[in-house]
Amino acid sequence: MLTVFAQCLRNDLKTLIRQPAQWLHPIAFFGLIVCLFGIGLGSDNTQLIQLSPVIIWVAFLLTAIFTIETLFYRDYEEGVLEQWMVSPYPLWWLMLAKSLAFWLASCLPLIVMMPVLGFSLQLTGTQCLLLLISLLLGSPALTFLGVIGATLTLTVARSGVFLALLLLPLFVPILILGVSVVISLLAHEWPVFQMALLGGISVLTMTFAPFAAAAALKVAIH
Amino acid sequence: MWHLNQLIPLSPRRFYHFCGLLQPWFFVLSALALAYGLFAGLFLAPADYQQGDGFRIIYVHVPCAMLSLMLYVMMGICSAIYLIWRIKICDMIAFCMAPIGAWLTLCSLLTGAIWGKPMWGTWWIWDARLTSQLILLFLYLGYIGLYHAMNSPSAAKACAILAVVGLVDIPVIHYSVYWWNTLHQKSTIFKLQPTMETSMLLPLLSMILGMGFYIAGLICVNIRTEILAREAHNRWVGILLRKGNAKELIAC
Numbered sequence: 001m002l003t004v005f006a007q008c009l010r011n012d013l014k015t016l017i018r019q020p021a022q023w024l025h026p027i028a029f030f031g032l033i034v035c036l037f038g039i040g041l042g043s044d045n046t047q048l049i050q051l052s053p054v055i056i057w058v059a060f061l062l063t064a065i066f067t068i069e070t071l072f073y074r075d076y077e078e079g080v081l082e083q084w085m086v087s088p089y090p091l092w093w094l095m096l097a098k099s100l101a102f103w104l105a106s107c108l109p110l111i112v113m114m115p116v117l118g119f120s121l122q123l124t125g126t127q128c129l130l131l132l133i134s135l136l137l138g139s140p141a142l143t144f145l146g147v148i149g150a151t152l153t154l155t156v157a158r159s160g161v162f163l164a165l166l167l168l169p170l171f172v173p174i175l176i177l178g179v180s181v182v183i184s185l186l187a188h189e190w191p192v193f194q195m196a197l198l199g200g201i202s203v204l205t206m207t208f209a210p211f212a213a214a215a216a217l218k219v220a221i222h
Numbered sequence: 223m224w225h226l227n228q229l230i231p232l233s234p235r236r237f238y239h240f241c242g243l244l245q246p247w248f249f250v251l252s253a254l255a256l257a258y259g260l261f262a263g264l265f266l267a268p269a270d271y272q273q274g275d276g277f278r279i280i281y282v283h284v285p286c287a288m289l290s291l292m293l294y295v296m297m298g299i300c301s302a303i304y305l306i307w308r309i310k311i312c313d314m315i316a317f318c319m320a321p322i323g324a325w326l327t328l329c330s331l332l333t334g335a336i337w338g339k340p341m342w343g344t345w346w347i348w349d350a351r352l353t354s355q356l357i358l359l360f361l362y363l364g365y366i367g368l369y370h371a372m373n374s375p376s377a378a379k380a381c382a383i384l385a386v387v388g389l390v391d392i393p394v395i396h397y398s399v400y401w402w403n404t405l406h407q408k409s410t411i412f413k414l415q416p417t418m419e420t421s422m423l424l425p426l427l428s429m430i431l432g433m434g435f436y437i438a439g440l441i442c443v444n445i446r447t448e449i450l451a452r453e454a455h456n457r458w459v460g461i462l463l464r465k466g467n468a469k470e471l472i473a474c
Binding site: 113153154155156165168170173197201212222 | 276
């Protein structure tokens with residue numbers, strides 16, 4: 001089981017990294033949104049500090065929604081998913097590996113480059129660090145919920161906006177908690193509670209989402 | 223030993239007749255409760271000492287808001303039953319509930335906005351209850367949209383999965399959204415000692431009951447049409463329709 005997981009992960013990572021579009025596009029998209037907000041809000045720094053955690057989180061959510069849309073297309077067209085269905089290993093296990101690979105290839109680079117954008121939006125070192133941790137804690141939940149959405153809309157043509165409608169309500173708690181981490185820091189409180197909740201939501205989705213995604217995949221393939 | 227099958231007829235055909243049996247009762251009960259609730263709410267109940275006569279919109283607003291959330295929970299439970307036991311009728315129930323629930327959510331948002339303008343001085347504010355209600359509307363729209371976007375055999379299961387995910391997510395959304403200090407007044411009904419005057423409370427409870435029965439009757443109508451549409455290839459539907467036609471001809 002573990003070797004299957006590791007191999008699946010390695011395989012997915014290789015294919016994701018060999019298609020630069022898969023990990024370059026999100027970075028460019030993320031950077032562009034943040035830059036546009038920076039330009040639009042202009043030189044008023046006090047306003048910017050209040051808004052920057054919101055801007056970064058919203059940009060992150062949008063990037064997550066628009067990158068996850070194409071996650072399964074290639075596998076679906078090439079018949080990889082059918083092979084998964086007939087393989088003797090449980091489907092949710094493979095889905096877990098796939099989601100993890102996606103998170104490593106598409107979300108982790110964004111989180112790593114976040115401090116650069118954070119500094120450009122006038123955040124200080126501690127605030128940047130905390131925002132980074134909140135993204136680290138919250139992004140697995142985004143990825144796993146996104147995978148459910150992507151498998152549900154797999155057979156729907158032009159699913160982009162539709163996927164956004166499905167995922168938006170599910171993403172709201174994570175957005176609120178993530179933003180409130182930095183907001184409460186700005187109010188000189190230590191946001192342990194929010195962090196714990198974010199981590200809890202991530203663990204919860206990680207536990208249940210692969211099953212839901214596997215069930216949705218079965219529906220889509222049949 | 224009793225079986226669920228004996229308690230509620232679960233085959234589409236028997237459920238069709240079962241709903242037909244219940245439907246008039248629901249409408250009669252709802253008409254009675256609504257008549258009392260509307261009359262007492264609009265004329266008998268005293269005006270609020272702070273909000274004046276403006277408070278009377280709660281007799282529409284509160285039932286809509288409560289029932290919209292309740293319908294989503296029931297939809298999620300029906301979907302879970304459909305996924306676990308493969309009972310076809312549960313999927314149809316969930317499907318029929320979705321548009322009604324979406325309308326209720328919209329109504330509660332609109333009446334809330336109309337109320338909010340004179341009371342709070344604003345049509346809309348990103349307050350906890352309003353936001354969670356808006357998110358509920360999105361959940362409904364996502365469900366309805368997905369159902370219509372996919373082709374029917376796989377749509378049922380996919381939507382059931384979505385509804386169950388939404389059901390699990392509702393408490394999370396609720397509590398995360400409740401974090402902000404809320405401007406909305408606290409719920410006045412479900413406390414050990416209600417803070418509302420009895421003469422105001424009774425019409426409200428009656429309105430909630432009446433709306434609930436009305437919705438139940440509406441679901442019965444919807445589900446009967448849905449059963450006929452989905453089972454159109456079956457023989458009993460053909461016989462039933464021909465009988466109906468004959469009756470209409472006689473009436474003519």
